[in-house]
Amino acid sequence: MATVELRDIRKTYLKDEIIKGVSLTIEDREFVVFVGPSGCGKSTLLRMIAGLEDITAGDLLIDGRRVNDVEPAKRGLAMVFQSYALYPHMDVYKNMEFGLKLAGMPASERSAKIRDVARILQLEPYLHHKPGQLSGGQRQRVAIGRAIVRNPKVFLFDEPLSNLDAALRGQMRVELATLHRRLNATTIYVTHDQVEAMTMADKIVVLQGGVVEQVGSPLELYHHPRNLFVAKFIGSPPMNFIPVVVETSSTESVTVRLPDETFLDVPVDGSNTPAGTALTLGIRPEHVALDEPGLAGQVEIVERLGAATLFHIRLRDGQLLVAQSDGAADHPLDSGVSVGLPPRHCHLFGADGLALAAHARHPLLA
Numbered sequence: 001m002a003t004v005e006l007r008d009i010r011k012t013y014l015k016d017e018i019i020k021g022v023s024l025t026i027e028d029r030e031f032v033v034f035v036g037p038s039g040c041g042k043s044t045l046l047r048m049i050a051g052l053e054d055i056t057a058g059d060l061l062i063d064g065r066r067v068n069d070v071e072p073a074k075r076g077l078a079m080v081f082q083s084y085a086l087y088p089h090m091d092v093y094k095n096m097e098f099g100l101k102l103a104g105m106p107a108s109e110r111s112a113k114i115r116d117v118a119r120i121l122q123l124e125p126y127l128h129h130k131p132g133q134l135s136g137g138q139r140q141r142v143a144i145g146r147a148i149v150r151n152p153k154v155f156l157f158d159e160p161l162s163n164l165d166a167a168l169r170g171q172m173r174v175e176l177a178t179l180h181r182r183l184n185a186t187t188i189y190v191t192h193d194q195v196e197a198m199t200m201a202d203k204i205v206v207l208q209g210g211v212v213e214q215v216g217s218p219l220e221l222y223h224h225p226r227n228l229f230v231a232k233f234i235g236s237p238p239m240n241f242i243p244v245v246v247e248t249s250s251t252e253s254v255t256v257r258l259p260d261e262t263f264l265d266v267p268v269d270g271s272n273t274p275a276g277t278a279l280t281l282g283i284r285p286e287h288v289a290l291d292e293p294g295l296a297g298q299v300e301i302v303e304r305l306g307a308a309t310l311f312h313i314r315l316r317d318g319q320l321l322v323a324q325s326d327g328a329a330d331h332p333l334d335s336g337v338s339v340g341l342p343p344r345h346c347h348l349f350g351a352d353g354l355a356l357a358a359h360a361r362h363p364l365l366a
């Protein structure tokens with residue numbers, strides 16, 4: 001059992017409040033990802049959980065026990081850093097053994113443990129290699145192995161894959177997900193990469209400027225972002241945004257005027273949205289319907305990804321809209337095209353950035 005609870009956690013450096021009251025529960029065995037742009041405070045939050053930074057205010061509980069003042073080694077956590085932090089003069093075996101030796105584990109037990117973990121991580125052939133003789137992915141596996149041998153209650157990962165190339169990152173993502181299923185340990189993982197967050201997390205915590213913007217499953221955040229920030233941050237290629245003005249509204253829907261003076265009836269609760277209100281309409285590239293009646297534009301850039309093709313379309317009002325189609329779709333550069341905006345896939349955001357509530361839940365979330 002290992003739950004981690006943050007109650008109104010705050011961090012102040014000099015006079016700047018960097019973490020502005022974060023409350024959150026991380027359930028036993030959950031894989032939680034902290035994601036957000038550079039400087040949002042995700043590493044600081046992780047380091048406070050690890051005990052590497054003091055907590056200015058609030059309570060941190062592990063398994064229900066307040067641990068604000070408990071030293072890092074006694075919190076039952078293991079942290080894996082972006083830089084791997086391996087000892088260069090020690091071989092893989094000794095790197096993994098070091099912490100166990102310090103903890104006073106007998107040599108035979110240490111050896112059994114290390115060999116077991118080396119097998120899981122496919123590091124057996126490298127046990128007597130020094131870190132300098134290993135590839136980036138192998139070094140990262142050693143860093144993970146060093147954490148696993150200690151049987152921590154909670155794993156903390158601070159951008160562990162960001163030094164790896166794209167292909168290896170993809171492979172390590174799958175390995176980490178497999179490892180998590182196998183070890184079933186509570187995991188907190190920090191990244192600025194929303195793809196890592198989407199593919200690995202049970203629960204994503206989106207941070208900005210030291211506050212939590214939204215907490216939810218990957219699909220919850222993808223299909224029901226609660227504000228513009230989350231809508232912009234989650235999803236690749238990102239959601240398109242179009243300025244619109246409310247024509248009429250009701251509890252059932254909002255009719256908005258698009259830049260080309262046509263109207264669209266979006267099924268969201270518009271009960272507090274008077275006519276004339278400026279809103280932002282959001283639609284994901286895969287939901288933009290190419291060659292359907294709608295906004296007129298011209299194909300400016302075509303990105304062929306193989307399975308999918310992205311068309312960057314310059315609308316009449318000068319704005320660019322990205323439409324994602326299957327790989328077979330074809331539209332020559334500079335050709336005219338019409339794009340439909342299916343209302344049930346449209347999101348509306350108010351001037352405060354908050355999403356107007358949609359009536360329908362995504363089928364996988366209903």
Ligand SMILES: Nc1ncnc2c1ncn2[C@@H]1O[C@H](COP(=O)(O)OP(=O)(O)OP(=O)(O)O)[C@@H](O)[C@H]1O
Pocket residue numbers: 013014018036037038039040041042043044045192
């Ligand atoms: N020791 C420190 N003293 C003063 N300010 C700090 C200190 N450590 C971090 N900060 C500030 O706190 C903020 C959050 O930093 P943090 O490293 O947690 O961000 P992050 O979201 O992890 O960013 P990145 O993805 O770039 O690592 C930043 O504005 C940073 O400048």
